[in-house]
Amino acid sequence: MLTIDNLANEIDGKAILKGLSLSIKAGEIHAIMGPNGAGKSTLAYTLGGRPGYQVTGGDASFNGVNLFSLEPHERAAAGLFLGFQYPVEIPGVSNLQFLRESLNSQRKARGEEPLSGGEFIKLAKEKAALLGLDMEMLKRPVNVGFSGGEKKRAEMVQMGILDPKLAILDETDSGLDIDALKIVGAGINAIMRKPDKAVLLITHYQRLLDYVKPDFVHVLAGGRIVKSGGPELALELEREGYAEVAAA
Amino acid sequence: MTTLTLPTRKAEEWRYSDLDALATVWPTPAPTRIDVAAGESVRHHLLQDAADGAAAVHDYAITIADGARCDFHVLNIGGKLGRVTFAVTLGKGSHFELNGAIIGGGDQVLEIITSVTHAQPDATSGQTIRSILGQHATGSYLGSINVARDAQRTDAFQSVKAMLLDRTATANAKPELEIYADDVKCAHGATVGELDKQALFYMASRGMDPATAKTLLLKAFVAGVFDDVADEAVKGSLEAAALAKLETLV
Ligand SMILES: Nc1ncnc2c1ncn2[C@@H]1O[C@H](COP(=O)(O)OP(=O)(O)OP(=O)(O)O)[C@@H](O)[C@H]1O
Ligand SMILES: [Mg+2]
Numbered sequence: 001m002l003t004i005d006n007l008a009n010e011i012d013g014k015a016i017l018k019g020l021s022l023s024i025k026a027g028e029i030h031a032i033m034g035p036n037g038a039g040k041s042t043l044a045y046t047l048g049g050r051p052g053y054q055v056t057g058g059d060a061s062f063n064g065v066n067l068f069s070l071e072p073h074e075r076a077a078a079g080l081f082l083g084f085q086y087p088v089e090i091p092g093v094s095n096l097q098f099l100r101e102s103l104n105s106q107r108k109a110r111g112e113e114p115l116s117g118g119e120f121i122k123l124a125k126e127k128a129a130l131l132g133l134d135m136e137m138l139k140r141p142v143n144v145g146f147s148g149g150e151k152k153r154a155e156m157v158q159m160g161i162l163d164p165k166l167a168i169l170d171e172t173d174s175g176l177d178i179d180a181l182k183i184v185g186a187g188i189n190a191i192m193r194k195p196d197k198a199v200l201l202i203t204h205y206q207r208l209l210d211y212v213k214p215d216f217v218h219v220l221a222g223g224r225i226v227k228s229g230g231p232e233l234a235l236e237l238e239r240e241g242y243a244e245v246a247a248a
Numbered sequence: 249m250t251t252l253t254l255p256t257r258k259a260e261e262w263r264y265s266d267l268d269a270l271a272t273v274w275p276t277p278a279p280t281r282i283d284v285a286a287g288e289s290v291r292h293h294l295l296q297d298a299a300d301g302a303a304a305v306h307d308y309a310i311t312i313a314d315g316a317r318c319d320f321h322v323l324n325i326g327g328k329l330g331r332v333t334f335a336v337t338l339g340k341g342s343h344f345e346l347n348g349a350i351i352g353g354g355d356q357v358l359e360i361i362t363s364v365t366h367a368q369p370d371a372t373s374g375q376t377i378r379s380i381l382g383q384h385a386t387g388s389y390l391g392s393i394n395v396a397r398d399a400q401r402t403d404a405f406q407s408v409k410a411m412l413l414d415r416t417a418t419a420n421a422k423p424e425l426e427i428y429a430d431d432v433k434c435a436h437g438a439t440v441g442e443l444d445k446q447a448l449f450y451m452a453s454r455g456m457d458p459a460t461a462k463t464l465l466l467k468a469f470v471a472g473v474f475d476d477v478a479d480e481a482v483k484g485s486l487e488a489a490a491l492a493k494l495e496t497l498v
Pocket of ligand 1: 011012014016034035036037038039040041042043085
């Protein structure tokens with residue numbers, strides 16, 4: 001589904017990713033862990049096409065398409081979803097308006113008919129219920145006045161509605177209380193654990209991985225993947241820390 | 249007072265104007281008079297949507313008698329020069345409310361000029377102006393509030409926000425206060441900003457194409473200006489004209 005080959009990038013002329021390679025197949029869940037400042041969010045933003053994240057080397061191919069040849073909104077229409085570490089607030093634009101425009105933009109790009117108002121509301125209600133988010137919250141402006149945990153939950157409602165092929169979730173677990181973590185974990189499984197989909201989870205803690213069980217775990221440090229393994233690697237990291245494991 | 253000599257840019261209220269365009273319609277007719285009788289309440293609106301290249305000047309002289317109220321909504325989007333001016337005099341305990349939007353592109357010069365005089369005590373006034381300017385457009389709000397010595401307990405505000413879509417566009421915002429009374433509340437704020445790049449990327453990451461994303465943000469920016477237009481048909485036509493104009497700019 002996603003093949004990243006020797007990816008290098010710069011932000012404001014500063015090299016962050018330095019030859020990162022990673023391959024994700026349909027049906028797989030991967031987790032990336034790594035110290036603060038390692039470049040995890042940078043990887044997510046670069047794949048999403050955030051302006052200012054200059055690709056200076058390497059490739060990324062998404063279902064056979066050169067990801068970097070697509071504009072950010074075209075990447076979404078192709079099935080990429082980015083869960084933000086810090087979801088953005090958009091005053092004056094309601095979640096429902098935001099999501100309906102997004103979904104219909106994607107559908108238009110794929111040559112599909114737009115969803116009617118009624119069909120969209122039905123879909124939104126279903127996904128809000130899945131994540132235990134009050135429909136009233138979706139009438140409010142995007143992320144404005146949402147608590148940290150509510151923002152993360154709302155992002156997963158967005159993912160449910162947009163129904164991507166590949167989700168890159170950047171610290172979706174941060175800010176969630178114990179119960180919310182369980183609900184969000186179950187939501188991710190319900191939406192994304194399918195043979196034709198894949199997930200890349202960026203996280204610092206095992207707790208989310210207890211609910212969304214990864215097939216592979218990678219350690220990102222200094223702009224590269226320095227170690228890869230199975231689910232046991234996450235437990236090892238939690239026990240021994242990055243320095244030990246990365247050096248081993 | 250209308251004189252026959254073309255104004256110059258030396259006069260503060262003409263400083264940012266387009267005098268060549270003005271010359272094509274000079275001298276402009278006497279101002280439209282609106283006199284609101286004591287205790288009455290009136291609503292007016294103007295959709296300034298002159299043809300491309302034209303010069304449109306609308307001057308209003310408004311007197312609001314004791315205890316009366318005037319609500320004015322203006323959308324200023326048409327012509328090479330689109331200029332709307334208000335000279336308002338407020339009686340005792342009266343209220344004036346102006347809600348305006350300026351949306352310009354090309355090399356348009358669009359202006360809202362106000363002079364609000366609180367001549368008597370206990371009057372209130374509010375002015376909310378939102379401007380969206382792209383390409384080489386210039387949008388100006390020049391607003392003076394004059395509070396006479398007797399006009400105690402005046403309460404006046406000016407809220408002016410401009411959004412520049414291109415570095416080549418210009419916004420001028422000059423709220424001015426001249427106060428001769430001592431028990432007065434006057435609040436004014438003016439900001440000039442650009443579209444939020446983080447919000448644009450967030451929207452793109454969800455699949456929204458750039459034109460739709462910009463239009464949504466701009467609609468949110470001007471939302472509220474026409475919220476309290478009482479006549480639904482008028483409100484609909486102002487909102488539709490604003491949206492159609494926005495769509496030419498993104
Ligand atoms: N706009 C920027 N200009 C310069 N450096 C930046 C910019 N944005 C990020 N960086 C740097 O890039 C490096 C990687 O940051 P990134 O946010 O990808 O780390 P991370 O692995 O996600 O960390 P965390 O676990 O704390 O979220 C950091 O050193 C950061 O300071
Ligand atoms: Mg990060």
